[in-house]
Amino acid sequence: MPLQLDIVTPEKKVFSDNVDNVYLPGADGEIGVLPMHAGLVTALKPGELRYLHNGQVVTLAIGSGFAEVTQTKVVVLTDMALGEAEIDEQSAEEAIQRAQEKLAVVEHSMDAEEVAYLQGVISKSAAAIQFKRKHR
Amino acid sequence: MANLRDIRRRIKSVKNTAQITRAMQLVAAAKMKKAQDQALAGREYAAHLTQVLFDIRKNFTEESHPFLVHREGGRELVLVISTDKGLCGALNTNLAKSIKAHTSPDAHFVTVGRKLRTLCEKLGKKVIADFTVKDPVPFSQTRPIAKFISQQFLDGNYDKVSIAFTSFVNTMRQESEVVTLLPIQGHREGEEQAFESIGSGFSVEEHIKDAFRDYTFEPNASEVLASILPLYINYEVFQAHVESRASEHSARMVAMKSATDNANKFIKELTLEYNKLRQGAITAELLEITTAMKAME
Numbered sequence: 001m002p003l004q005l006d007i008v009t010p011e012k013k014v015f016s017d018n019v020d021n022v023y024l025p026g027a028d029g030e031i032g033v034l035p036m037h038a039g040l041v042t043a044l045k046p047g048e049l050r051y052l053h054n055g056q057v058v059t060l061a062i063g064s065g066f067a068e069v070t071q072t073k074v075v076v077l078t079d080m081a082l083g084e085a086e087i088d089e090q091s092a093e094e095a096i097q098r099a100q101e102k103l104a105v106v107e108h109s110m111d112a113e114e115v116a117y118l119q120g121v122i123s124k125s126a127a128a129i130q131f132k133r134k135h136r
Numbered sequence: 137m138a139n140l141r142d143i144r145r146r147i148k149s150v151k152n153t154a155q156i157t158r159a160m161q162l163v164a165a166a167k168m169k170k171a172q173d174q175a176l177a178g179r180e181y182a183a184h185l186t187q188v189l190f191d192i193r194k195n196f197t198e199e200s201h202p203f204l205v206h207r208e209g210g211r212e213l214v215l216v217i218s219t220d221k222g223l224c225g226a227l228n229t230n231l232a233k234s235i236k237a238h239t240s241p242d243a244h245f246v247t248v249g250r251k252l253r254t255l256c257e258k259l260g261k262k263v264i265a266d267f268t269v270k271d272p273v274p275f276s277q278t279r280p281i282a283k284f285i286s287q288q289f290l291d292g293n294y295d296k297v298s299i300a301f302t303s304f305v306n307t308m309r310q311e312s313e314v315v316t317l318l319p320i321q322g323h324r325e326g327e328e329q330a331f332e333s334i335g336s337g338f339s340v341e342e343h344i345k346d347a348f349r350d351y352t353f354e355p356n357a358s359e360v361l362a363s364i365l366p367l368y369i370n371y372e373v374f375q376a377h378v379e380s381r382a383s384e385h386s387a388r389m390v391a392m393k394s395a396t397d398n399a400n401k402f403i404k405e406l407t408l409e410y411n412k413l414r415q416g417a418i419t420a421e422l423l424e425i426t427t428a429m430k431a432m433e
Contacts, residue, residue, distance in 0.1 A: 027355050042354035042355075064141055068192075
């Protein structure tokens with residue numbers, strides 16, 4: 001029984017093929033998905049996504065988003081999905097810094113959505129850096 | 137001969153026009169490539185988002201989230217995405233036509249792009265806000281627009297928010313569309329059709345089968361919904377922008393190409409006429425000389 005995994009970001013379709021299992025960084029902790037999993041929709045937090053593809057474990061750093069799980073299919077919608085080679089530690093750190101500077105300005109204006117967005121950028125970049133360091 | 141000079145002048149001016157339209161064609165072609173790539177890349181995400189929402193719609197009622205509430209009353213807000221510049225064929229005219237056909241006559245407008253804003257003003261429609269979006273479309277600039285229109289809806293100023301844009305089919309074909317954004321409906325045939333027509337592999341049957349699944353939600357249903365729906369609105373607005381932009385550049389490219397072709401054809405005709413006249417003049421001159429010579433003998 002195959003499990004179809006689609007990982008999609010606004011820029012491109014990152015991955016689409018049959019896999020043996022998927023581990024997702026869910027909002028309440030890691031979720032392991034095997035074929036014939038019950039229907040599930042979960043929010044994702046920035047972290048590490050793992051799947052077993054042709055006997056090989058592949059890991060990606062992903063941003064926030066959500067995933068839809070059906071019995072034969074997992075759709076991951078996220079704003080970032082990068083392999084280890086694609087992560088540039090320095091630019092990620094710069095992104096954090098920029099967001100933090102902006103956050104300091106915006107926080108006083110009480111623009112909740114903007115604050116949430118900037119915090120999202122920070123946690124996303126932090127996850128990418130952590131991922132990169134771990135795999136070095 | 138005055139006529140000869142006239143034609144020469146006309147050829148020159150047409151040549152100039154052809155040069156300009158050709159330059160514009162090349163610029164539009166370069167921009168078109170980028171805009172089309174952006175539109176096609178975003179489609180996958182927007183389509184999946186639509187699909188997820190469609191799949192889980194049975195698990196929610198109208199009360200689950202303010203974006204889903206249908207209200208009585210016909211106050212309508214239309215987000216119109218047109219172009220800043222002209223010279224792009226019938227793009228804006230077609231959009232204006234479908235707006236007229238699909239929205240209520242007393243609807244209020246939020247505009248992006250100068251062309252239809254001026255038209256709205258001319259027709260005496262009420263424009264409550266106007267935004268400008270750079271090229272290529274950055275997500276950070278469409279977010280405030282999405283926020284503004286959803287806020288108008290949440291505040292109860294309007295009962296329905298539609299979005300009028302030009303969906304990109306291919307370089308030769310663009311279709312103006314008016315779709316309802318808010319309240320979010322369980323399914324959106326218009327959108328799905330648009331995705332289907334480009335053959336991205338989303339069949340309607342698949343949707344129907346999937347629609348009867350039960351889902352669990354993590355952390356819980358209302359939180360998932362609260363994060364998905366604003367995301368959905370944001371991406372719909374963004375996607376509508378990139379589609380419109382891709383359509384604009386494609387339409388301009390095609391319009392400029394046909395203008396260049398017409399100019400070149402015209403130059404050819406004029407040159408032929410010019411040469412005929414020139415030859416006529418030479419023949420007449422030769423005739424005069426020979427007659428003069430004959431007379432002197």
